[in-house]
Amino acid sequence: MTRSTTLIPVSPIRFIGELPSVHVIENRLQMFLRTLRALKQDNNLTAVKLNPHKIPNWRELIEKPDRLKIERRALRYLELLGNKSGMAHLNSDAKVKLAPLRGGLPVSRIETEHEADEIAAALHAEMPWMARATEEVWHGLRASALEGLPGLWFHPLVLVGSPGIGKSHWARRLAHHLAVPATTIEATGEPGSFSLVGTQKGWGNASPGKLVHTVLSEQHAGPLVIVDEVEKTGEVTSTKGSRHTLTDALLPLLERMTAQAWECPYFQIRFDMSWVNWVMTANSRHGLPSPLQSRCVVLDLPGLTPDQLRAFAEIEGKRRALPDPALGALMDVFDCGAISSSELSLRTVSRMLDRAQTLANRPPLN
Missing domain, CATH: 1.10.8 (Helicase, Ruva Protein; domain 3)
Structure with a gap:
């Protein structure tokens, strides 16, 4: 199943290509200086007629102070070029991982209200007892079409209901009908915040989280993230006493304005995560943090017959x-x-x- 897509810039980083080595830049600057001084010494020479590789007395044209100045300028040039890319702080392996961002990534979009109706109808036919959740997504998809948004978006959902009614299965089927990649975070199975957004370099197991990994590996800027049993997540405290919770990691991603300039802890660069959609599941409202509830549509779902x-x-x-x-x-x-x-x-x-x-x-x- 395919849907129309829009290409969006996911990050402000700039790919400049392979940077030249310091040695290459120094050779270019030395050759330029030799040519310039050779032309000044002999008025009969012209830049067109002069063969740079056959400059008379070329060794004497550049002295030790000139070489030191050229070396400093070459290093400064590379530093400025790296800063301009926004990736100067990254090693070569990290830059390779970010290569899919070159030129932007697609997000799926809903072109017409009829397309939104078809998605909702197909999902409802499969799981009619999830009607309230399907209806909420349906309204979001129709609004995306009416407003002509470049991607599809609906309010973050928290589906509350007893185990085994198909909350996670519904979310996976939703991703199928939307034709977007999906990733699942088990809030109780691992430190939820680290699993979702990753860890900063310096931690022993530093890595990008599932969110960034999905965007890069699937080459899609609008995946569906499923967070299971979000009410049971715990917290992690570092050796320095800093506290990390899944709720703290989620809150800036659930607000569209802050999600547009979200910074990845691992790569330490900004990503536009405003086209990511969220479905969280819970067995009860007990344990759901108030800040999380205030940013989501919380739906109480009935049991199955x-x-x-x-x-x-x-x-x-x-x-x-x-x-x-x-x-x-x-x-x-x-x-x-x-x-x-x-x-x-x-x-x-x-x-x-x-x-x-x-x-x-x-x-x-x-």
């Missing part, structure tokens, strides 16, 4: 192209009441689909 799960299993089974006998057997499990309502969740149904798919693809025994 057996009929909704059966419908999901049928739709997902057809999407996976399960053979009719396998799909029919799966439907029989629901219809005969072999599984109690308390045992049902989207995770359970997904495992049942995985098992049915494995059995359907198993080669026949001779």
Whole structure:
């Protein structure tokens, strides 16, 4: 699935190309000075007729003070050239990692309200119990089309509901229908702030976070970031006593104005992250920081009914192209009441689909 895209400048850094070495610059300046002095010594010579490689007495034309001055000027020139790029503080490996930013990166856009309607309809058909979340995204997509935005954008979402109702699955399907890359942050599985935005150089495991990594590896400036169980994130304290939380890392990225000039802790350069969209999940509102709630649309979602799960299993089974006998057997499990309502969740149904798919693809025994 593809969508129209717009190319945007993601960072103010400038790619100047391969910088010449100090030795090359010194040779150029020395040759220029020799030529200039040779022309002054002999009025019969002209720059056109003079072969710079056959200058008379060329060794005597430049003395030790001249060489020292040329060396200083060559170093200063390289310093100014590096500062102009905004990458003077980076080593060659870091500059290679940033190479995808040359010329800008695309963001997906919604051209018409009808296109927004089609996305919402397709998502709702797959997971109708997520209607409130789908509707919120739908309004954002229609607004993006009406305002003629270069990319698509909707308010950051926090989906609150019991485990197993498909909050993360819905977010991944949303990324599929939007035709944008997605990355997932497990707020409880690792230091969330470091996983999201990375760590500064100087830390033992310094690296760019998943956000920047996704932008660079997918070469797309508008991915969807999914943060699971955001209410359970903890905090990390450095040896110097500084405190790092996922909420602190998220807040500047959730505000579009600050996201436009967000600075990566690892590369220490600015990125335009204003076209990144956010879907966070939580099992309850308890533990959700107030600053986070104030910047997001928080939606309380209902639990699933057996009929909704059966419908999901049928739709997902057809999407996976399960053979009719396998799909029919799966439907029989629901219809005969072999599984109690308390045992049902989207995770359970997904495992049942995985098992049915494995059995359907198993080669026949001779």
